[in-house]
Amino acid sequence: MGNASGGGQRDKVPPLSNLRVIYIIWYRDLLRFWRDRARLITSFAQPFLFLVIIGTGLSSGIVFLGGASDYDYIQFMYPGIIGMVVLFTSIMAGVSIVWDREFGFLKEVLVAPISRSAVAIGKALGGATIATAQGLVMLVFIPFVGVSISAAQVFLLIPLMFIFAFSLTSMGILIASRIKTMESFQVVIQLLLFPLFFLSPALFPVERLPSWLGIPVRLNPVSYGIDSLRQVVLTPSQGMPSFGITIAGHTMSIVEDVAILALFGVIMASLAVWSFRNQE
Amino acid sequence: MVWGCAVHYESGKICVLRFSRKSNNMTEIIKVEHLVKKFGALVAVDDISFEVEEGEIFGFLGPNGAGKTTTINILCTLMKPTSGRATLNGYDVIRQQNQVRHSLGLVFQDPSLDIRLTALQNLKFHAFVYNIPRTVAKKRIEDVLRMVGLWDRRKDEVCNYSGGMRRRLEIARGLLHHPRVLFLDEPTLGLDPQTRNHIWNHILELRKRQNITIFLTTHYMDEAEVADRIAIIDYGKIVALDTPEALKRRVGGDVITLKTENDGKAIEELRHHHKIEARRDSDGLFFEVANGEEFIPLLVSGLATEIHSISMRRPTLDDVFMKLTGREIREEAGGEGVMRRQWAMRQAGGRGTRFHH
Numbered sequence: 001m002g003n004a005s006g007g008g009q010r011d012k013v014p015p016l017s018n019l020r021v022i023y024i025i026w027y028r029d030l031l032r033f034w035r036d037r038a039r040l041i042t043s044f045a046q047p048f049l050f051l052v053i054i055g056t057g058l059s060s061g062i063v064f065l066g067g068a069s070d071y072d073y074i075q076f077m078y079p080g081i082i083g084m085v086v087l088f089t090s091i092m093a094g095v096s097i098v099w100d101r102e103f104g105f106l107k108e109v110l111v112a113p114i115s116r117s118a119v120a121i122g123k124a125l126g127g128a129t130i131a132t133a134q135g136l137v138m139l140v141f142i143p144f145v146g147v148s149i150s151a152a153q154v155f156l157l158i159p160l161m162f163i164f165a166f167s168l169t170s171m172g173i174l175i176a177s178r179i180k181t182m183e184s185f186q187v188v189i190q191l192l193l194f195p196l197f198f199l200s201p202a203l204f205p206v207e208r209l210p211s212w213l214g215i216p217v218r219l220n221p222v223s224y225g226i227d228s229l230r231q232v233v234l235t236p237s238q239g240m241p242s243f244g245i246t247i248a249g250h251t252m253s254i255v256e257d258v259a260i261l262a263l264f265g266v267i268m269a270s271l272a273v274w275s276f277r278n279q280e
Numbered sequence: 281m282v283w284g285c286a287v288h289y290e291s292g293k294i295c296v297l298r299f300s301r302k303s304n305n306m307t308e309i310i311k312v313e314h315l316v317k318k319f320g321a322l323v324a325v326d327d328i329s330f331e332v333e334e335g336e337i338f339g340f341l342g343p344n345g346a347g348k349t350t351t352i353n354i355l356c357t358l359m360k361p362t363s364g365r366a367t368l369n370g371y372d373v374i375r376q377q378n379q380v381r382h383s384l385g386l387v388f389q390d391p392s393l394d395i396r397l398t399a400l401q402n403l404k405f406h407a408f409v410y411n412i413p414r415t416v417a418k419k420r421i422e423d424v425l426r427m428v429g430l431w432d433r434r435k436d437e438v439c440n441y442s443g444g445m446r447r448r449l450e451i452a453r454g455l456l457h458h459p460r461v462l463f464l465d466e467p468t469l470g471l472d473p474q475t476r477n478h479i480w481n482h483i484l485e486l487r488k489r490q491n492i493t494i495f496l497t498t499h500y501m502d503e504a505e506v507a508d509r510i511a512i513i514d515y516g517k518i519v520a521l522d523t524p525e526a527l528k529r530r531v532g533g534d535v536i537t538l539k540t541e542n543d544g545k546a547i548e549e550l551r552h553h554h555k556i557e558a559r560r561d562s563d564g565l566f567f568e569v570a571n572g573e574e575f576i577p578l579l580v581s582g583l584a585t586e587i588h589s590i591s592m593r594r595p596t597l598d599d600v601f602m603k604l605t606g607r608e609i610r611e612e613a614g615g616e617g618v619m620r621r622q623w624a625m626r627q628a629g630g631r632g633t634r635f636h637h
Contacts, residue, residue: 015382113378
C-alpha cells in the first residue's frame with residue numbers, strides 16, 4: 001500500500017460519534033413527520049370515532065360503575081384513547097423501518113460507517129417523539145370530554161407518554177428488524193396490536209374483571225402505560241373508586257407504573273439493538 | 281496487464297479507445313480469496329477469488345441470479361460470507377467494517393433514496409452520516425449536484441423525480457464522501473437508452489477527474505465493454521477474467537450468421553467440407569471463423585444448400601458468454617433454473633423487490 005497514486009488507507013475519517021448518529025436518525029424521522037402533515041390530520045379520525053361514537057353510544061346504554069364515580073364513561077375512556085394513539089403511533093416506528101427497507105433507504109443507512117446500535121436507538125427515540133407529539137395533540141378533545149387538566153398535569157403527561165412510547169417503539173423496531181416485507185409486518189401487527197390494546201384498561205376498569213381476563217390485562221405492559229396516563233388525567237375525589245390497577249390488593253401508583261414501563265422499555269430496547277445489529 | 285481508456289461518444293454509442301499503461305506501481309484495491317456464500321442449500325457465490333487494481337473499471341458480468349449482487353453485498357459489509365476473505369482498500373470486510381464503509385460508495389440495483397425528502401436533504405443526510413465537515417459538505421453537494429445536472433431541482437422532493445434523475449442523484453450521493461471504490465450494481469437497469477448514455481457520461485467523466493476505482497455489475501453487454509477487465513460469473517463461479525478484447529479473442533475470430541433453406545443439411549455440409557461445427561439459435565445458424573472476409577466467398581460457392589442471407593460481425597461479449605457457458609446471457613434465456621435461483625436468493629437475502637419505481 002502507499003504509492004504515487006495515493007493508494008490505500010488514505011481516508012482515516014473518524015466515525016461519527018454515536019450521539020450524532022442518534023441525532024441524525026431522530027432528526028430525519030421528525031423531518032419526515034413534519035413534511036407529512038396530512039398524517040397529523042388523519043390521525044384525529046380514529047380517536048374521534050372511538051370517543052364520540054363508542055363513548056357516546058355506550059354512555060347512553062349503561063350507567064358507568066353504577067353511578068358511583070365522579071366521572072362518566074367518556075371521561076374514563078379519554079386517557080385510554082390517548083394511550084391508544086401513543087400505542088398505534090409507536091408501532092408506526094417499526095412500520096417506518098419496514099418501509100425504509102422496501103423503498104431501499106435502509107441500505108443507505110446500513111452501509112454507512114455508523115453504529116447500528118445508535119441507528120436503532122435513534123429510530124426508537126424518533127418514533128417515541130412523534131408518538132408523544134400525537135398523544136399531546138389528543139388534548140384538543142379536552143373541552144368535548146369535559147375534564148379539567150392543569151398545565152402541571154400536561155407537563156407530567158409528556159415524560160409519561162414518552163417512556164410509554166419509547167418502550168413500544170423499541171418493540172416495533174425489534175419486530176421490524178426481523179421482518180422483510182410490509183405484508184408480514186402487517187400480519188404480526190394485527191396479531192399483536194389489538195390484543196395489546198383490548199387487553200388493557202383503555203376501555204374498561206380492571207378491578208372487577210374475572211380472572212381469565214384480569215390476568216392477561218395485568219401481564220400486558222401497555223396496561224401500565226394507560227394506567228399512568230389515567231392517574232394523571234383523572235383524580236377521583238375521596239371515597240370514590242380509583243381506577244388504578246390492583247395487584248394482590250395493592251393499587252399501583254404512577255411511580256410503580258413507570259418503573260414497570262421503564263423495565264419493559266430497557267428490555268425491548270436492548271433486544272431491538274441486538275436484533276438490528278445482527279440483521280443482514 | 282492494466283489498461284487505461286479514453287472514451288468519447290458518438291451518436292449515442294459508447295466507443296472505447298484503449299491504450300496500455302505501465303503496469304508496475306499499481307496496487308490491488310480489492311482482494312477476494314476463496315469467497316463462498318451459501319443460502320441454505322443454495323451456493324450463491326462458489327469459491328471465487330480475484331483482485332481489482334486501483335483506478336480500473338472492473339466489470340462483473342453475468343445473468344441475473346449469477347451471484348453478482350451477493351458478491352457486492354459481501355464486499356460492502358452488508359452480508360457476511362460463509363467462508364473466505366476479502367479486503368477493500370486494505371481493510372478486512374468482516375473485521376474492519378467501518379473503514380471499509382468509509383472507503384466505498386454504492387449505487388444499488390434497487391433505489392435507496394428517501395423519496396419523501398428533497399435531493400438536498402438526501403445529500404445532507406449522507407454528508408452528516410459520513411462525517412464530512414459542514415463547510416466542505418456544502419461545496420461538495422453543490423459540485424456533485426451540478427455534475428449530474430440536478431442543481432436546479434435540488435429542492436424538489438425525490439418522489440417527483442424520474443427514474444433516471446433518481447439514479448443520477450444516487451451516483452452523486454455515492455461520490456459525496458470521495459470513496460476509493462465506487463460500486464455500481466446494474467446502474468442503468470430499467471432506464472431508457474438516452475438516460476443510460478447520460479449516466480455513463482457522468483461515470484466516465486468522473487473516472488477521468490479522480491483516480492477512483494469503479495466496480496460495475498451489469499448484464500448489458502455494451503456497458504461491460506467500457507470496463508478495463510471483466511469477470512464473467514455464472515452460477516456463482518468466475519468462468520473467465522480478462523480484458524474485453526482478450527475475452528473476445530477467445531471466441532476465435534469473426535462470427536458468421538447464416539440463414540438457409542435447410543439448416544440441418546447446411547450443418548452437415550459445413551461439418552464435412554469445412555470442418556466447422558455450426559450451432560443453431562433464433563436467428564439461424566452461426567459459427568466462428570478466423571477470417572470472415574476470406575471465408576464468405578468460399579462458403580457461397582461451396583454450399584449446395586440454398587442460402588437466404590449471410591452476415592458477419594466481430595465477436596461481442598454475448599458470444600463470449602455463449603462460448604463459455606453454452607447459454608445466452610439475456611434474462612429471458614435464463615430459464616426456470618435461473619429464475620428459481622434468483623427467487624431463492626431474494627428470499628434469503630431479503631432484497632426489496634416489490635416497489636420498483
